[in-house]
Amino acid sequence: MRWLTKLIEWLDQRLQIGGAIRASAFHRVPRSTATWWYVFGSGALVILVLQVVTGILLAMVYVPSGAQAWNSLQVLNHDLTLGWFLRALHGWGSNFMLALVLIHMVQVFLFGAHKYPRELNWIAGVFLLLMTLGMAFTGQVLRFDQDAYWGLGIGASITARVPFLGGPLVHLLLGGPIIAGETLSRFFALHVFVIPGLLISFVGLHLLLVLKVGINEWPVPGRLVRRETYLKQYEEQVRKDGVPFVPYAIWKDMMFAAAMILAVAVCAAVSGPFGPSGQPDPTIIQTAPRPDFFFAWLYALLSFLPPQMETPVLLIAPVIGIGVLLLLPFLAGEGEKSWRRRPIAVLTVLVLAVSLGTLTHLASYAPWSPVMNAWSGSPLPTQYLKGRSPLERQGALVFQDKQCRNCHALGGAGGLRGPALDSVATHLTEDQMIRQVLQGGGNMPAYGKNLKPAEVTALVSFLETLRPAGQVPARDASQSQMSTAERPAPGQP
Amino acid sequence: MSEQTELSRRSLLMKLGILFNVVVASLVAIPIVGYLFSSLRRNNAEGSEAWISLGPFTQFPVGQTRLAAYRNPFVRPWDGTTADIPCWVRRIEGEQFQVFAVNCAHLGCPVRWFSQSGLFMCPCHGGVYYADGSRASGPPERGLFQYRHKVEGGQLMIKAGQLPTLATHAQLFAHQGRTSCAG
Numbered sequence: 001m002r003w004l005t006k007l008i009e010w011l012d013q014r015l016q017i018g019g020a021i022r023a024s025a026f027h028r029v030p031r032s033t034a035t036w037w038y039v040f041g042s043g044a045l046v047i048l049v050l051q052v053v054t055g056i057l058l059a060m061v062y063v064p065s066g067a068q069a070w071n072s073l074q075v076l077n078h079d080l081t082l083g084w085f086l087r088a089l090h091g092w093g094s095n096f097m098l099a100l101v102l103i104h105m106v107q108v109f110l111f112g113a114h115k116y117p118r119e120l121n122w123i124a125g126v127f128l129l130l131m132t133l134g135m136a137f138t139g140q141v142l143r144f145d146q147d148a149y150w151g152l153g154i155g156a157s158i159t160a161r162v163p164f165l166g167g168p169l170v171h172l173l174l175g176g177p178i179i180a181g182e183t184l185s186r187f188f189a190l191h192v193f194v195i196p197g198l199l200i201s202f203v204g205l206h207l208l209l210v211l212k213v214g215i216n217e218w219p220v221p222g223r224l225v226r227r228e229t230y231l232k233q234y235e236e237q238v239r240k241d242g243v244p245f246v247p248y249a250i251w252k253d254m255m256f257a258a259a260m261i262l263a264v265a266v267c268a269a270v271s272g273p274f275g276p277s278g279q280p281d282p283t284i285i286q287t288a289p290r291p292d293f294f295f296a297w298l299y300a301l302l303s304f305l306p307p308q309m310e311t312p313v314l315l316i317a318p319v320i321g322i323g324v325l326l327l328l329p330f331l332a333g334e335g336e337k338s339w340r341r342r343p344i345a346v347l348t349v350l351v352l353a354v355s356l357g358t359l360t361h362l363a364s365y366a367p368w369s370p371v372m373n374a375w376s377g378s379p380l381p382t383q384y385l386k387g388r389s390p391l392e393r394q395g396a397l398v399f400q401d402k403q404c405r406n407c408h409a410l411g412g413a414g415g416l417r418g419p420a421l422d423s424v425a426t427h428l429t430e431d432q433m434i435r436q437v438l439q440g441g442g443n444m445p446a447y448g449k450n451l452k453p454a455e456v457t458a459l460v461s462f463l464e465t466l467r468p469a470g471q472v473p474a475r476d477a478s479q480s481q482m483s484t485a486e487r488p489a490p491g492q493p
Numbered sequence: 494m495s496e497q498t499e500l501s502r503r504s505l506l507m508k509l510g511i512l513f514n515v516v517v518a519s520l521v522a523i524p525i526v527g528y529l530f531s532s533l534r535r536n537n538a539e540g541s542e543a544w545i546s547l548g549p550f551t552q553f554p555v556g557q558t559r560l561a562a563y564r565n566p567f568v569r570p571w572d573g574t575t576a577d578i579p580c581w582v583r584r585i586e587g588e589q590f591q592v593f594a595v596n597c598a599h600l601g602c603p604v605r606w607f608s609q610s611g612l613f614m615c616p617c618h619g620g621v622y623y624a625d626g627s628r629a630s631g632p633p634e635r636g637l638f639q640y641r642h643k644v645e646g647g648q649l650m651i652k653a654g655q656l657p658t659l660a661t662h663a664q665l666f667a668h669q670g671r672t673s674c675a676g
Contacts, residue, residue, distance in 0.1 A: 065571040065573070066569070066571050066572045066573045066575045066576075067571045067572060067573025067574070067575075068571070068573070149575065150601070150602055150603065150617075153596060153600070153601035153602065153656065154600045154601055154602070154617075156601060156656055156658055157596075157599070157600040157601040157658050157659065158600065159658075159660075160658030160659045160660035160661070161659055161660075162660075166658070166659065166660030167658075167660040167661060168533050169660075170656065170658055170660055170661075171532050171533050171541075172530065172532055172533060174532070174656065175532045176532050176541075176567070177541035177542075177565075177567065177654055177655035177656065178565055178575070178576065178578065178654075178655060178656045179575055179656060180565070180568070180569065180572040180575045180576050181569045181571040181572040181573065181575065181576075182532065182569060183575075279574060280573075280574060280575050281574035281575070281577060282574075282575065282577065282578055282579055282595070282603070283560075283562045283574070283577050283578070283579040285560065285579055285595055285603040285604075285605055286605070287603065287616070288616035288617070289602055289616070289617060299617075302599075302600065302618060302632070303617075303618040303619065303632060305632070307632055307633070307634045308634070310632070310634075368618055368619045369616055369617060369618065369619055370614050370615075370616065370619050370621075372605060372614065372616050375607075375609075401609050402609055402610040403607045403609060403610045403612065403614070404610075406607075406614065407619070417619045440629070440630065443630045443631065444630060445612055445621045445623065445629035445630045446629070447610065449611065449623070449624075450610055450611040450612070450624075
């Protein structure tokens with residue numbers, strides 16, 4: 001081992017960075033920060049390294065050409081030894097990195113780390129989050145399949161809503177008037193050069209600031225941050241109760257980072273690479289594009305916004321959101337750090353987490369999307385046809401044939417865009433059904449032009465049979481009142 | 494020479510050096526910016542669009558809506574299948590047509606035609622349109638985008654070349670208005 005010591009000495013005589021490295025490694029941190037809560041940032045960093053390595057290895061094979069990208073992914077998946085595993089590592093690494101960045105962000109926010117004097121570090125972190133999201137989106141495009149193609153179309157449609165500049169911005173985004181070869185090359189340059197370059201520089205800044213300003217101490221309720229006294233208090237805490245980062249704190253970071261890499265590898269080995277789905281051929285329109293997991297909430301949000309709200313929300317909400325994140329350390333730069341005494345902060349995190357979680361969950365089964373093949377692929381449950389009259393059965397046929405099933409479920413199969421109709425006869429009268437079918441309304445298209453009167457009669461007579469056994473059909477209240485008043489003979493209408 | 498003048502001479506030279514770099518950087522930046530924004534340049538005098546044929550108009554049955562496809566008029570050799578663009582052709586009667594973009598007016602997903610119910614449905618957020626392209630239900634704010642079209646020498650021609658979005662629709666819509674006024 002003496003030769004190694006000699007080599008290091010030789011190098012350090014020339015490089016003279018040993019001192020700086022030792023100073024960084026052994027700098028003293030408050031003992032309270034050597035905790036499992038402080039491992040998420042370094043975990044994300046280690047995954048970033050994994051992404052860089054696997055990314056370079058994939059770029060050795062991947063062809064960033066509109067015509068060949070999809071084929072090169074097939075080669076990676078099927079022909080090249082362990083190409084599938086590298087793609088899977090990169091894809092799962094991306095998910096883990098985004099998750100860790102988000103967890104890290106929530107943790108530093110709840111521990112008040114954005115407050116004085118760490119404002120700049122928080123701001124660098126916000127940019128790192130945006131870049132990570134940018135990497136996720138551009139990476140999804142490089143997996144140049146149907147989802148990527150139509151995802152770009154969605155990106156272009158959103159961009160097109162920018163007032164006045166929409167058209168030119170779309171051309172700039174796509175690298176031309178349509179989604180084609182130049183679009184992919186452009187996103188390749190962003191994913192491989194531009195964003196990683198920025199990302200690595202910002203990570204450098206982020207780490208430098210942690211070293212210069214010192215890591216956030218464990219927040220104690222009641223110990224308030226004041227600009228005048230904070231630095232002195234922190235110094236004193238480090239002097240009195242500080243421990244060298246190496247080895248007191250770093251072993252937890254190392255354990256966690258290794259566990260994360262192992263988790264990525266296990267996920268990659270078990271579930272394999274993501275896609276690609278069908279070829280990026282827009283003439284194959286039998287497709288239902290879906291975004292990747294981390295953009296699913298946006299997919300859900302876009303289906304729930306009222307039409308007139310969409311453009312303002314799409315264009316203004318991100319500006320406000322990013323603005324609030326960037327201004328946060330200036331709006332709340334002092335005072336209480338502990339989450340135990342910051343109910344609004346905790347509530348904000350909870351509301352955001354529950355909202356994003358709910359939207360993501362909804363996106364997993366997309367109740368707002370018609371099931372495009374339900375009319376031909378999901379047969380009617382037999383109990384809805386047994387013992388029915390010929391007219392009612394004819395109505396059932398109309399129900400299937402006119403794609404009603406794409407939006408209305410029966411027997412648990414079919415679209416969820418409209419209400420399930422298993423018990424429709426208990427709450428709609430014949431007249432109401434006819435009106436709803438012909439005129440539509442409440443998110444249903446009007447079928448007046450596309451149904452013959454005989455078809456409407458048959459359809460409605462089928463719908464009238466749709467009620468659970470033992471439940472009475474819906475009745476027109478005014479008519480029933482009249483009939484009690486007049487007491488007509490039984491059998492009369 | 495005194496130290497004072499020596500220093501100011503150096504600082505002048507340094508300032509000149511900065512100035513020289515700024516000038517050169519600006520000169521080099523002009524073509525770089527030009528290159529970066531080259532995708533904004535129009536492909537021809539009429540913009541990013543050109544008249545192209547969808548084939549003989551008689552191949553589209555009267556009263557039906559069919560999927561057609563064309564090769565985008567402006568392509569790169571490496572575009573592959575991405576430059577094959579589909580569209581919905583509705584032949585109303587005789588030489589009367591409507592040609593719709595497949596892209597939903599909401600966020601651009603491909604709408605599918607269901608001839609049985611006479612509706613276009615979008616698989617993404619559930620936008621629905623009637624046979625004439627007008628909005629039926631769901632999140633879209635407007636009807637389907639339509640191409641300018643004409644029948645010439647027995648061929649159904651459409652003016653195509655760019656992705657239909659809300660930004661290009663103003664243009665398309667203006668053309669439509671003009672055509673209908675003139676015709």
